[in-house]
Amino acid sequence: MTASLQSAPGPFFGEFGGRFLPEALMAALDELTDAYEKAKADPSFGGELDRLARDYTGRPSIVTEVPRFAAHAGGARVFLKREDLNHTGSHKINNVLGQALLTKRLGKTRVIAETGAGQHGVATATAAALMDLDCVIYMGEEDTERQALNVARMRLLGAEVVPVKSGSRTLRDAINETFRDWVANVETTNYMFGTAAGPHPFPAMVRDFQRVIGVEAREQMLALGGLPDAVLACVGGGSNAIGSFDAFLDDEGVRLIGCEAAGDGVETGRHAATITGGTKGVLHGSRSYILQDQDGQTVASHSISAGLDYPGVGPQHSWLADIGRAEYWPVTDADAMDAFRLLSRTEGILPAIESSHALAGAIRLGRELGPDATLLVTLSGRGDKDVEQAARWFDMLPGEDA
Amino acid sequence: MTALAERLDQIKAEGRAALIGYLPVGYPTVEGSVRAMQTMIEAGVDIVEVGLPYSDPVLDGPTIQHAAERALAGGSRVSDVFTAVKGCVDAGAPAVVMSYWNPILQYGVERFADDLVAAGGSGAILPDITPDADVTWLPTARERDLDTVFLVALTTTAERMALTCTAGSGFVYAAALMGVTGERSSMGGGVQDLVARAREAGAPRVCVGLGVTTGEHAAQVAEYADGVIVGSALVRCLTDHPDDLEAGLEALRAKTTELARGVRGEL
Ligand SMILES: Cc1ncc(COP(=O)(O)O)c(C=O)c1O
Numbered sequence: 001m002t003a004s005l006q007s008a009p010g011p012f013f014g015e016f017g018g019r020f021l022p023e024a025l026m027a028a029l030d031e032l033t034d035a036y037e038k039a040k041a042d043p044s045f046g047g048e049l050d051r052l053a054r055d056y057t058g059r060p061s062i063v064t065e066v067p068r069f070a071a072h073a074g075g076a077r078v079f080l081k082r083e084d085l086n087h088t089g090s091h092k093i094n095n096v097l098g099q100a101l102l103t104k105r106l107g108k109t110r111v112i113a114e115t116g117a118g119q120h121g122v123a124t125a126t127a128a129a130l131m132d133l134d135c136v137i138y139m140g141e142e143d144t145e146r147q148a149l150n151v152a153r154m155r156l157l158g159a160e161v162v163p164v165k166s167g168s169r170t171l172r173d174a175i176n177e178t179f180r181d182w183v184a185n186v187e188t189t190n191y192m193f194g195t196a197a198g199p200h201p202f203p204a205m206v207r208d209f210q211r212v213i214g215v216e217a218r219e220q221m222l223a224l225g226g227l228p229d230a231v232l233a234c235v236g237g238g239s240n241a242i243g244s245f246d247a248f249l250d251d252e253g254v255r256l257i258g259c260e261a262a263g264d265g266v267e268t269g270r271h272a273a274t275i276t277g278g279t280k281g282v283l284h285g286s287r288s289y290i291l292q293d294q295d296g297q298t299v300a301s302h303s304i305s306a307g308l309d310y311p312g313v314g315p316q317h318s319w320l321a322d323i324g325r326a327e328y329w330p331v332t333d334a335d336a337m338d339a340f341r342l343l344s345r346t347e348g349i350l351p352a353i354e355s356s357h358a359l360a361g362a363i364r365l366g367r368e369l370g371p372d373a374t375l376l377v378t379l380s381g382r383g384d385k386d387v388e389q390a391a392r393w394f395d396m397l398p399g400e401d402a
Numbered sequence: 403m404t405a406l407a408e409r410l411d412q413i414k415a416e417g418r419a420a421l422i423g424y425l426p427v428g429y430p431t432v433e434g435s436v437r438a439m440q441t442m443i444e445a446g447v448d449i450v451e452v453g454l455p456y457s458d459p460v461l462d463g464p465t466i467q468h469a470a471e472r473a474l475a476g477g478s479r480v481s482d483v484f485t486a487v488k489g490c491v492d493a494g495a496p497a498v499v500m501s502y503w504n505p506i507l508q509y510g511v512e513r514f515a516d517d518l519v520a521a522g523g524s525g526a527i528l529p530d531i532t533p534d535a536d537v538t539w540l541p542t543a544r545e546r547d548l549d550t551v552f553l554v555a556l557t558t559t560a561e562r563m564a565l566t567c568t569a570g571s572g573f574v575y576a577a578a579l580m581g582v583t584g585e586r587s588s589m590g591g592g593v594q595d596l597v598a599r600a601r602e603a604g605a606p607r608v609c610v611g612l613g614v615t616t617g618e619h620a621a622q623v624a625e626y627a628d629g630v631i632v633g634s635a636l637v638r639c640l641t642d643h644p645d646d647l648e649a650g651l652e653a654l655r656a657k658t659t660e661l662a663r664g665v666r667g668e669l
Binding site: 018019020021022023024026027028030166167172176179180183184185186187281282283284290292294295296297298 | 456457458459460461463464467471474479480503504505506507508509529530531532535536552553554555556557558559562566577580581582
């Protein structure tokens, strides 16, 4: 029997991962790693997290079969893991509750975070309000414009939102700016990283906090008749995907498919499909696939979805791709938006544009496999935040009729 | 021993601290940046830190971020760093490259080291990696007698201090404050102690940077460090004159003169 792939501890996943950051942050990262190791071994930490998941987030999230949608996916059976129904509207809450509890254990009073779509920022601001922590969120200026509603949500929750004006003015620059804040304020401040990327211990720790998605879904699918043929999830930094995959890693018959944002198409160069179209390098503290030029300068990514618009990806995904345990498919803006409309109209569920990439992957796979297949799709978030953008895409805003 | 280490020892023997000046290659142009480095050398900089512009400079504040962005937008390439190193060495100053890790990794660790040797460079300062992060650079540098400069911070633990101060060579870069590069109104506390800790941990030479802005700051730091590192305050001389390189060079000459008098206790 081969060794289990589940819950790989890091810091390295094959050649990927590690900790490539300034010495000034090493003490804080060691302290965080140590606090997390202790918390993992402490039943009171797990107990508190479980209680919050149940009484605050509303877990377990349900699994919904979507037959009218599935009719367009080759007639395969399609089930959605409904992370969109969590408090705050996405899977991001699973991670921040864990990290906020850890912040309390570290005795720190201030949290900082980056955000792209604003979902991780909203979740962080929420956890900070709940646990009485000061909260500053860094968000690329371009993202504050395309996700204005989430900026207001964070401010209503008591967080300070700082628009980042440097570089490409998106998630990547927001991460740079959050690291800069952390270096200056590390004594009082904990960085609550939003995805399963970055330096050790974040890839493993965020994965562990998101692992509940796959653990629940696997049990739910078994109760519904058996394991699915494939699990699909969208991949930005990769936290909802790795959280969905982990419990299935040792089920050899289950295909794991990460759907990356292909923007205008990988061949156009305007995309965020890091594994499909990137090369190996170091960005934001770990070694992984990244989008870069010959000189190692990071290249701007492009996606209609702010939450997937990132030129890096979590190191465990790079490793799973290299060893062939998971597949990573590019999904264009247009295909994602078609899937967005299809789920809305056939099932009455407005998905996040991020999650719509996974739905598009399911349509493609269902058509390939046909009616005998069973697919599990993680619906990582709801589409409320995307209403304006989607309405514009489909020319549905008042006064914009052709 | 590299030219860098020799120069530091020679300056120490003169009873003063060295002045180390940072400028990024390619700002405002490759040629302009080389002229700026040579201007600093003429005005009293002892050693040049040749900065390699990077798209994601997590340890830099707004001044150096801006210059790096302009340099990259102007088409500055990794290979330009060797042109600048040669320009500094020809002008009589040892040069070290200051670079984030990914550009070196993509250029090829051995190729980068070979080209640095060919240009006459003394080594590299690596701000975003630590001796335990990557195993490829150190042996490559040692084989070629290149120095590797790592940073230590006020938060560095005793264990990590020992690791860092013995892994590198040339000097150890003591970060004067917890934060990014940029000008400050005063030098923070605790640096002198940090320098002492680094020496105790085995650092052959310790230079202090981050926040050094005025001749007075330089004079203060010169009392306990082997070298004083200045970046943003020099870069700003150029950013203050975006359309007039000659005026920028004049400002740079004046700032360098002030700092050079600081390290010589001539203020
Ligand atoms: C709903 C939703 N799904 C997915 C993502 C992408 O993140 P990750 O790849 O870490 O799951 C985001 C990020 O903002 C999001 O808001």
